[in-house]
Amino acid sequence: MESDNRPRQEEGKRQEEGKRQRVRANMVNVFIMGKRHVVPEHATIMRAIEYAGHQIIRGAGCREGFCGACGTLYRLPGDYKLHTGLACTTLVKEGMSLTQIPAVPMEKAIYDVEKLRPDVNTILEVYPVAARCVACNTCSKACPQQLQVMDYVQAGLRGDIALVADLSFDCVACGLCALRCPAEIIPHEIGILSKRLFGRHLRKESRELDERIREVRAGKFDAEYDELMVMGKDSLNKLYYGRDMEP
């Protein structure tokens, strides 16, 4: 892949091997935005695009399945379906025909989480389009994270904010569901709003957190800090290696 674990001294040798591997690896045909390229079969879509010689500028972010920059549409031979996936974690297949969707047009509502209430109606007030949901489940089928997207949109309509937050927790905001939704809903924005509402208004308060903040503000640790900050390396060393461990 991108590099390996050996130190650089061996680089020359490894690169030779790399070249040989390129020849030896089983290759497959893929169609990147309509054009055929021959790429190694064990490549992810992202690596295949790069192998073909493109410098990706839009369409790659974290490269590990967290950021949603790399949404991709593809078809496979003999399969009527339009598939969706993340380029950084989806492997190529023989005959795959693909296009990256680096940005899905969308408008985010502007709001003040502090002033919103986690009521039944909040979601509908902020994102009225949610009411158009026809419960077709296309969004869930499109989700590369395998989330139950329809269920969380429906939960949002019912005002069950805790459930939306829970079901949309792993959403990477790739927008692929929004692209496929026949009702033009942008599910992940409902997810983000709900998570913020939950965190802000529906959480259980932590008393010891309040207490700790109060202690810090009251200067409870100041003297200890002052002492530690001027302590020499030797005394710190002794203190550090002698400290007890919570099991």
Add this chain to the structure above:
Amino acid sequence: MYPDYLSESLQAVERTRPGRLELAMSGQPVYPPMNADERKDVLSKYHPDFTPGAKRPVRVGPNRGEDITTEVADILEAHSMIEPKLMDIHLREPDYETDLLIIGGGGAGCWAAITAARNGMKSLIATKLRMGDANTMMSEGGMQAAVSPTDSPTRHYLDAIGGGHFENKPELVRVLTEDAPEVVRELENLGVIWDKMGDGSMQVLHGGGTSRKRMVSCRDYIGAIIMRTLMDEVKNHPDMISLREFEPAVELILDDKGRCAGAVLYDLDTEQFLTVRAKATIISTGGFGRLHIRGFATTNHYGATGDGLVMAYRAGANLKFMDSVQYHPTGAVFPEQIAGFLITEKIRGAGGQPLNKFGELFVWPREPRDVESAAIIRECSSDRNNGVDTFAGRSGVWLDSPLIDMIHGAGYTRHQFPGMCRQFDRFGIDIVKQPMLVYPSLHYQNGGIEINERCETSIPGLFVAGEASGGVHGRNRLMGNSVLDYNVFGRRAGRHASEYAKSATLGRLNVDHVRTHAEELVREGIDTDLVSPLILPSYTPEDVKIQQLARLGNVPARHSMLRSRFTPGERKTHL
């Protein structure tokens, strides 16, 4: 699915598991933690920072003569992308004007913008890719904060400074640990959903180098949850915060009094250079994993190329601890497609154990990162030969995750590590039942641009926050302290830069320091065709690259980017 050739070693892991489970339940360390001498020994012999050629004296700039990580020294001694002569008109008539310029839209940058807005200052975030395409988005494990009654901020201080081998700047560690509880509350007020116990108290876990349970978390998506919350909040203030995506900064702009006055941006779409005039500038460009130091695979995002270091250094800022690199002990080794991906340390915090090919423990699972990494490298080295080899030519050790459900109850792993499970499910490996194969991966820039507790640098008007800064972690950052770092210092940078900008005046804008740097390269007889900041790594096969150069050789901007792609540290030809 693991291939057959690994099954013998996998069976060994299963055989030793009952005994190791018993050990884990005993409450005693499952393996003796190393003392100071043992740590020193394994580090000096096996940590990549100490391999020959890992460092060299840098020949230009404020840290001249100091040992610096070789790949970093290379980009510090490279050419600028801009031609100062051609910039004059754009300096007189800048393309953008703002109170604060924030370079880098990760966690630190977003916090700075939000805090500035709260202080009534307008900011412009200029970022390389999209906002949130950042290391912040990727953090999994958690954030340290002394919130539990058994813990205290001063204990957190001691753990952090011990982890950093007592070299951290004390005033930075103090504000890091002291602000932590408030950061937890502030994030919660913005809508971050913390993992909590039934009574509302924060769930806390151990991490490497913690003496108290102190790791707060959002399942294993802490980065995504915090980042998306901050981004959403940034976008809720269009009147105060403007955003320019795909416009990385490539040089700082100073005024005639030597104060920082903005930056030159490079539009990746149109290949235009644009100028920003700002009363104060904050660098929050994150780390450098994509330099692939020592040829290591990395956990970092695509844009982590250490650009902030280059810009600030050319403008005269001092760097600190740039001779040390953090390798995360547990990067994925198998399957090949996810090589280098991070396996969160929380797995070890929850009871996962590193094992050699015989299924034996060889290190305490919660040593500080540098020590843990060096111990894994030692186990796989020819001195011990206890690593598990894959046919793709990698070597690693097992990370026994099935223990976690056995310790915490069935279902715990799937609920607490959904991201991790998903990553491996894709390849038919159920980490609840089978261990993962791991090896250290290039993870974190320990040092950076030197700051004080107000995020100030040696250049007036230039502030730095987050992974780009240096001093707070010494030469070794503990898990959970960098998520804390960008939260604490992102807020501080926003606050102090706002204060500064309120009374700042600017003189004539210039990029004379770029000229001086070019002269210094000549004077030192440095012969390089490297151009920096690198902006993006290239994973184009070498043969394709050579043909690209022939084709585009004359277009200056593109040419410079292409030349910069031939860095000695990069290795990516083979898939």
